[in-house]
Amino acid sequence: MPQVNQRVLPGFRLSLGFTMLYLTVLVAVPLAACFITTARLTPAQFGAAVWTPRAVAAYSLTASAAFLAACISAILGSLIAWALVRYDFPLKRYFDAMVDLPFALPTAVAGLVFSTLYVPSGLFGRFLTPLGIELAYSRGGIILVMVFIGFPFVVRTLQPILESLDRESEEASLMLGASRWQTFRHVIFPSILPGIVTGFALAFARALGEYGSIVFISSNIPGQSEIAAVLVVNKLEEFQYAEATAVATVLLTASFAMLAIINRLERWSRRWDS
Amino acid sequence: MSIIAKNIVKQFGDKVILNDVTVEAPSGALVALLGPSGSGKTTLLRIISGLEVPDQGTVQFHADDITRRSARDRNVGFVFQHYALFRHMTVFENIAFGLRVRKISEAKIRERVHELLELVKLPEMADRYPAKLSGGQKQRIALARAIAPKPAVLLLDEPFGALDANVREELRQWLRRCHDEYHMTSIFVTHDQEEAFEVADKIVVMNKGRVEQEGSPAEVFEHPANAFVMKFLGKVNSFQAVLQDGRVLFGNVEMPVGANQVIQTGNGKADVYVRPHELDLGRTAESGNCLRGKVMHINPAGSIVKVRVLVEDFGLVVNVDISPERHRQLALASGESIFVSPKNAKIFEPDYAI
Numbered sequence: 001m002p003q004v005n006q007r008v009l010p011g012f013r014l015s016l017g018f019t020m021l022y023l024t025v026l027v028a029v030p031l032a033a034c035f036i037t038t039a040r041l042t043p044a045q046f047g048a049a050v051w052t053p054r055a056v057a058a059y060s061l062t063a064s065a066a067f068l069a070a071c072i073s074a075i076l077g078s079l080i081a082w083a084l085v086r087y088d089f090p091l092k093r094y095f096d097a098m099v100d101l102p103f104a105l106p107t108a109v110a111g112l113v114f115s116t117l118y119v120p121s122g123l124f125g126r127f128l129t130p131l132g133i134e135l136a137y138s139r140g141g142i143i144l145v146m147v148f149i150g151f152p153f154v155v156r157t158l159q160p161i162l163e164s165l166d167r168e169s170e171e172a173s174l175m176l177g178a179s180r181w182q183t184f185r186h187v188i189f190p191s192i193l194p195g196i197v198t199g200f201a202l203a204f205a206r207a208l209g210e211y212g213s214i215v216f217i218s219s220n221i222p223g224q225s226e227i228a229a230v231l232v233v234n235k236l237e238e239f240q241y242a243e244a245t246a247v248a249t250v251l252l253t254a255s256f257a258m259l260a261i262i263n264r265l266e267r268w269s270r271r272w273d274s
Numbered sequence: 275m276s277i278i279a280k281n282i283v284k285q286f287g288d289k290v291i292l293n294d295v296t297v298e299a300p301s302g303a304l305v306a307l308l309g310p311s312g313s314g315k316t317t318l319l320r321i322i323s324g325l326e327v328p329d330q331g332t333v334q335f336h337a338d339d340i341t342r343r344s345a346r347d348r349n350v351g352f353v354f355q356h357y358a359l360f361r362h363m364t365v366f367e368n369i370a371f372g373l374r375v376r377k378i379s380e381a382k383i384r385e386r387v388h389e390l391l392e393l394v395k396l397p398e399m400a401d402r403y404p405a406k407l408s409g410g411q412k413q414r415i416a417l418a419r420a421i422a423p424k425p426a427v428l429l430l431d432e433p434f435g436a437l438d439a440n441v442r443e444e445l446r447q448w449l450r451r452c453h454d455e456y457h458m459t460s461i462f463v464t465h466d467q468e469e470a471f472e473v474a475d476k477i478v479v480m481n482k483g484r485v486e487q488e489g490s491p492a493e494v495f496e497h498p499a500n501a502f503v504m505k506f507l508g509k510v511n512s513f514q515a516v517l518q519d520g521r522v523l524f525g526n527v528e529m530p531v532g533a534n535q536v537i538q539t540g541n542g543k544a545d546v547y548v549r550p551h552e553l554d555l556g557r558t559a560e561s562g563n564c565l566r567g568k569v570m571h572i573n574p575a576g577s578i579v580k581v582r583v584l585v586e587d588f589g590l591v592v593n594v595d596i597s598p599e600r601h602r603q604l605a606l607a608s609g610e611s612i613f614v615s616p617k618n619a620k621i622f623e624p625d626y627a628i
Contacts, residue, residue: 168358176372
């Protein structure tokens with residue numbers, strides 16, 4: 001009996017094949033290479049490479065800065081998305097377009113611009129440095145650029161969710177006697193929370209991997225203001241390839257674990273969605 | 275608590291949605307706002323609820339002018355056409371919401387929610403999320419949620435519009451019971467005249483931002499104030515008749531318009547309306563006052579038999595409702611010749627004629 005093709009669009013095999021090829025060539029092979037190179041090290045060598053005080057300092061700086069930055073991105077991005085969706089104001093379209101700028105701008109440029117602005121003689125630094133706020137060549141600067149590259153993810157994930165929010169359920173809340181704060185806290189916020197979590201995860205993952213802008217705004221002092229990605233590059237420059245890949249492997253594994261946890265969290269936050 | 279919306283005017287941009295509308299719902303009544311889409315009925319309901327503010331006019335609950343009072347403080351239950359349940363809350367939490375914001379004790383909340391779940395016959399659904407419910411179940415939960423804080427006024431915006439016919443039927447009965455049991459004053463919006471007649475104590479017919487007529491279902495149906503109400507409240511046949519010295523003639527058939535209806539003296543043209551059940555069919559032209567026609571279609575399904583007749587002399591199709599007994603007597607078949615005689619007809623002042 002001849003098989004009847006009931007799919008609406010043809011080309012299942014072609015598109016699946018392409019997907020597999022793409023994932024293999026661009027994702028799986030480089031990642032595998034990373035693990036294979038690392039596997040050349042003995043466990044003792046691996047331990048010595050990834051658990052030096054310098055490396056540990058780099059991990060904890062990267063993770064804590066990325067986490068803080070993702071938190072700030074989540075709040076800032078939510079506010080921006082809310083303003084863009086809920087209100088009409090002049091030049092709104094241009095503000096909306098500007099959100100995408102960090103996606104397109106080479107991050108090295110962003111790093112340079114930020115460090116120029118925040119050095120003690122810079123446009124902003126001139127006023128902030130006397131107040132004790134030093135953003136150039138400091139940890140604060142690292143968080144600043146991480147927010148810059150991270151918040152668009154939150155805005156763009158949240159916008160469609162806010163647009164599709166059921167206005168009538170807000171009215172229902174009002175009719176049931178809820179205050180504006182209660183309506184936000186109990187009706188609006190839980191509906192957009194999954195979006196915020198997704199946006200947070202994307203911003204966090206992006207911040208973990210950021211290199212280009214941070215290398216410019218941070219002083220990159222080992223053990224102090226050197227993030228993990230910079231550590232990897234510095235190791236490479238010292239021709240310690242195996243150690244560099246070992247650190248990269250740790251970063252990769254940690255990222256995967258983090259994404260898995262956040263995925264769980266996100267699913268939990270939309271458990272009510274059938 | 276009685277509700278009075280007095281001289282309400284509402285414009286959106288330069289579009290007049292409500293043009294000096296006055297509607298009153300006596301305490302304890304179930305009132306239907308009936309009208310086609312764009313008649314302003316939903317806007318009027320939202321003004322009474324406080325979700326919209328009128329440009330002019332006042333809203334009174336009992337003797338209190340509440341025009342400027344926030345929707346939140348009006349103690350009004352509101353049911354939306356598309357349920358507007360909180361998707362991220364269980365059925366229990368949805369119903370409890372209005373009680374929680376009032377800071378009622380947990381024990382009392384549990385008691386009240388379970389009582390309401392019994393009332394809507396969905397006690398086993400307490401822990402489900404709305405996404406798992408059918409449309410009819412969602413609307414029952416929405417009703418339970420609306421009446422949980424014991425509002426004195428219940429407003430419903432096309433509450434059954436999105437539901438299947440049989441579910442709608444069931445929920446109408448249920449709404450009526452619920453209204454009676456909780457002693458509320460209720461207003462509901464509908465475009466379905468059958469729904470309005472089925473449950474309401476009072477019907478307000480609206481069109482183009484005005485009230486066309488209000489009254490009890492019987493009053494409105496039997497004595498429509500104008501051609502719009504006549505046409506909107508059910509199927510109707512219209513005849514372009516000629517006025518001749520106080521007589522209303524369609525061809526050479528005299529339309530029995532009744533003594534109490536206004537008939538222009540002198541000659542002219544006028545539309546005459548006859549409901550399908552006010553026409554009779556006969557095999558012979560015995561009374562003389564009848565139109566010759568041909569049976570086009572017979573629909574015998576239902577408690578009345580609906581017959582479509584083509585009046586050949588005027589190229590006019592008329593709908594006639596006859597009883598099944600009469601249908602059996604006449605033994606009609608498609609294509610046969612038949613005589614149609616009007617038993618009762620209505621004519622309106624020309625200002626209202628459409």
